[in-house]
Amino acid sequence: MTVDRNTPVWDDGAWTPLPALDGDASADVCVVGLGGSGLTCIGELLRRGVSVIGIDAGQVAGGAAGRNGGFVLSGTYDFYHDAVARHGHHRARRIYRLTMDEVRRIAAETPEAVRLTGSLRIADTDEEAEDCRHHLAALRADGFPAEWYEGPEGRGLLLPTDGVFNPLHRCRILARRAVDAGARLYEHTPAVQVRPGKVVTPAGTIRCGQVIVAVDGRLEAIFPELAPRIRTARLQMIATAPTDEVRVPRPVYARWGFEYWQQLPDGRIALGGFRDAGGESQWTHDAQTCEPVQGPLERFLRERIGVHAPVTHRWAACVSFSTTGLPILEEVRPRVWAAGGYSGTGNVIGALCGRAAAELALGAPSELGEVFASAPESASIPA
Template structure:
């Protein structure tokens, strides 16, 4: 129970931090965004220590649905309306380029098969049309879709991936290049020059907190702008091939993909859980899991359920992520509102350049 389908049991683990270390930078959080930042800092020639309270990708980074979607949490036409066409277009293009970069970094973990946004109601189908028209108006690839999954739109540039495999590959690469990474080493006290853990301490020039769920607990300054929720998933034994692309349905509240071996990874139904799902607890619940089983049945999937799991993710009221200096010398990125796989990796790279003292070429968030 509470083991994601992505976990094949092959990770040998990393040591706890014991004693004092020095490095130019300390990165807290060994998920997709933190590891992306560490990789970029190493490329820029810096020394880095990375810490995680659990294990590599033990949070949402290794427990999500495995979608690589361009853009932000809100659909493209909504982003255009709220943020302006110029910024929306630059952000979308930057995430497209980030997907391509991720494919080049860890090709074994990623399949660029596109994604489907499927409407559950006539109102949502109208919104899919507005989404499609906005993407096409700005020259981005998208087309109307009607098929066994339903009606909506197809975005061919999106991808599906194994999130845990990718993070573990990045961690191994970082270790080979000289990064010092530690698991089960929670940050108890964070300043711009020092991070204390239960058994050790890192002295450094600056700190990057790259955490999604529970970000507001680690940095209480963000409590008025960040709120953590629980996302739940399940997976089945292999079934016949039915879903060549990941499916995003009912405004993103339901989502699933079929893995290369035929297993179905399905999640969502957070709204069915109501206020109880606004929690920092990350254990599956009977109520939401029952709804996920109903969704599975609605898709006519008949197979034993082999995995059930949950993860903590953070949301902001605007849907825009946190990306800022929250204390002198302490930067934070996170709160991706449920879609952090691409944006988080992009922000990790941009944050690394800020720590480096420059601006990443093409940066859209941190200049």
């Protein structure tokens, strides 16, 4: 069977491309990045009645927004009990509540792309099982839904409010809606320069009152001043042909979240992980697959999940990790805002940050902006 290399399993090939910008343009706000956070930002701006131009160096959701594992999870990079210890009880609780609400909002906004199935965190060792019990206790103490789980996947936690989606399909829905609502969106239009009041592209300059850069992977390449606080990593995945060898009704996180998989409605298994197996080489802006990660992924598929269906897709994407485990959401230059550094949690926290960036750029009150602002710095990027 032919393997589709570096095309995600989510891509059905049905997208009608948007034009590239050809000439100068102007709008109240220019949004750089047409992934989940950028498109959510554009939707919020349109709802508030401002004119918007959105651009992307590639296609809609051509980066990690359309190439990830398709998990829709509550919380941050850190498991809840760790988030409480790291960020403080009040902040961690507020963020968890906001992300739970956002999961429901995402499902209501694009029900054709989302399934609220719950999710599993599965322990690989006794030590991790004990950590799962601390995780469970912390959630229950604050009234968040969670259950102990033992089943075919292993033992750990069942988090009933989580789900899965087709991330590329969702972004394409949001892009079409934005165009229908009056946004001017352009693919294959990279931002060559981002300055207060303007974004320079290869074929024209966009003049605007505010710029919002909603980009996750490679954000530090656009804003070198953020480099001490974020670092881009490559994440890799594989997917199989449809199979009935196993039944995986919920998405699964295992080995402290390093491995993650789900079964699509047609029976395919989509599996990601083993970034740590690639070592330092996985801190890169190169979104190409490599054997040090692809090999362990396929062995895990065969030996741990028990699936022998042929691999049909292998792909990679770049995301950025922050020193705090919380996103970058701030005015990095006068009238230039950045949203990114989602540390692998961009599907939900990225959507929250997209809306918050719109609120902040327009000078509106923003609970989301408040809860993510002024996060205490940490000494290093999460491993």
